[in-house]
Amino acid sequence: MHTAPPTIRVPRARRARHLAGIALAAAVAVVLTACGTAGPSEPAATGDPVKGGTLTLGVGLQLLDFDPFNGTNQNYIVTKALYSNLIRYTPDLKPEPDLATEWKIAEDHRSVTVTLREAGFADGTPVTAGDVVAGVARAKDPKIALTQAGVASFIDSATAVDERTVRVDFTEPTNEDRVLDWMFYFPVVEAAKNNPDALKTRAAGSGPFMVKSYTPGTELTLVPNPNYYDPKQPYLDEVVYRFFSDQDGMVSALQSGDLDGTVWQELRYDAQLKDSFQLIDASPSAETMLFYVNPTMAPFDDVDCRQAVIRAIDREKVLRSIQGESGQVVPGPFPPSSPAFDEALFKKVGYDADAAAKGIAASCATTTAVAPSTPSTGVAQGLTIIQADLAAVGFDLKLENMDQATFATLLRDGKAQVAMFPTVNPFRSVASLATNRGFSGGENNYWWFGKGVPADYRAALDAARDALTPDEISSANAGFSAALIDNSWMTGLYTKIGRFALSDAVQGWSFSPANQLELGGVYLTRR
CATH class of the missing domain: 3.10.105.10 (Dipeptide-binding Protein; Domain 3)
Structure with a gap:
């Protein structure tokens, strides 16, 4: 998984030991041809990630639902933990594989053929081309497409070629950049559960984590998805989100040790946090x-x-x-x-x-x-x-x-x-x-x-x-x-720029250019 180090603001006295702890500094080299082929990624050997532990995060936004077609900042805190998309973007918007291991745009630019890796949803159902077909059909339905409608507007239809190959046809010749934007934003959802009603309270993804429990407005707990395609991830045993209605309460919980980090904490707290926590800039592209x-x-x-x-x-x-x-x-x-x-x-x-x-x-x-x-x-x-x-x-x-x-x-x-x-x-x-x-x-x-x-x-x-x-x-x-x-x-x-504040124990922190948290490669140096 691509985890180029984010911008981190660390006090001078702590900088040396902090930089020594940055892990996952590079992904396995990926050769992207016009087809975009590549294999699974691995963490770099700058220090072996530690397996286990619970990461507890404070969040000042309330989760709307578990529907990845509802692309909002509120949902981006969990979207990439629960779902895999077709591709990822690096910080400079270069494509890398996620569920798609290969993609080939036709010479006439009227279609793209996508090959899916072997992967499974959290309930054990295998990921197939039919899930992509169902997702495209939903994105084309204005009543339920939500934020997928615009980015998929050039698509006419999708057809399963076989269990792990899908052809997506366009309404007109379309350039590669626009196709890649769609692939980056397209979450693969289990076909039988891909509708807004079903996803209000339950997830249906193949990401590194799955939902263990959820109390709206209070707490969400995630545990590893045993069917995730990368057998080395996630590293954490558990991720706990605690939802706060005010920033003061969230920052106070961080300072007291009740939290390992905060998500989207306001920049006005930098002065009081900078000497004790990593202050990390979110994506400059989002x-x-x-x-x-x-x-x-x-x-x-x-x-x-x-x-x-x-x-x-x-x-x-x-x-x-x-x-x-x-x-x-x-x-x-x-x-x-x-x-x-x-x-x-x-x-x-x-x-x-x-x-x-x-x-x-x-x-x-x-x-x-x-x-x-x-x-x-x-x-x-x-x-x-x-x-x-x-x-x-x-x-x-x-x-x-x-x-x-x-x-x-x-x-x-x-x-x-x-x-x-x-x-x-x-x-x-x-x-x-x-x-x-x-x-x-x-x-x-x-x-x-x-x-x-x-x-x-x-x-x-x-x-x-x-x-x-x-x-x-x-x-x-x-x-x-x-x-x-x-x-x-x-x-x-x-x-x-958004801001994350993290304890020194949190390493491998990563997020997409759209500020979707990517927690599969996160680990704790102490538990």
Whole structure:
């Protein structure tokens, strides 16, 4: 299993012994051809992982259900512990095998043939091609597809060739990046149990762990899946999640020794934890924080006004005020790991107060707007900084406190004038990002209600979907990013970083680029 060491912030006095304990620093070398073949991975020999023990984690999010098609941060804390996907991504979005040992895209780019490894679900049922077929059928049903609908939108059907081979047919020629994005996000669920009702309270996966017991809102206990395909993992005897309604209580339990670690603890606790715990940055690819202006509402119905307002934002100040040394500023929606990331775009959207002031004076019919300030981490603080940046160039941004539900309704109805919120974006393909309604080329784009997206943006999105060769994809990525910048209804701010706090005994900590915890390779140096 790929477990490239995450960014770890360790006090100087503890750094030497901490680094000496990092295990699973590399996976078995994998040769990925166009077919993507490889075998099972093994931990590196930087120190043999210790078998046994119970890992107890504090979590500030409440689990929604055990349905991996419901891809939310709440469920990502357990999804990869309970389920295997077709492939994994490395931190730089390179594909590696999970349940799929081989995948071959047809020469006409209209299908992919996937070979599955021998594996079993937690109840002993073998994993077969029929489970993939059933999952694809669910992803194509808008009533029950949930978050799989968008990333699987290019798929027409799936057919079992034999027990461990499945062919997935596309609606049109589709490039490899988009196919890989789907394979990365596609969880293989036992066919007979793959429906939202069945998965509300029970899991049906083939991941390294299975559910032993669950008390909603209180505690979840996982134990090893005896049918997991890697006989060396998991190392732990048990994983216990304890759910907390407040961060203070969770951090207090960590400091008292009741927990071995915390998941998504707020960065404001860093100062009090840094001398006693490993502070680990979550994936820099998972989310980018974005700032939006509504192009259908004055004064942002003038593209020059939109561009001028964006030039007023000091991204570096926003980032450092919210996340300190964690994260990186971005000019658009793509993280630095994405093939579509283009640092040169800062020349068009980077901070320039003089240009912003001149542009606002010349192009904005009014110089006032309202932004909802929601409880989402970093939003209120970020908007306050942007408010000051805009005030310095003659634009009055008013902030209105708003709960998440009210904001979601405002956004869905296309009535948000300004907004700041993150988008999940560990994608290789531009077309995968466009499954997000804020980037859609269709009528459901909630920033272009009543007007439709600009023609050049739609053309750029079509080009990204049609691109097949590496050169075509590279050109399409550049064209898509340019169209986003030219139309300027959004701009990137920074990569949003979550935080884990772990005791020194916890080693092998890993997570996917989408921030799904991968606990199969985690072990304890003391029990």
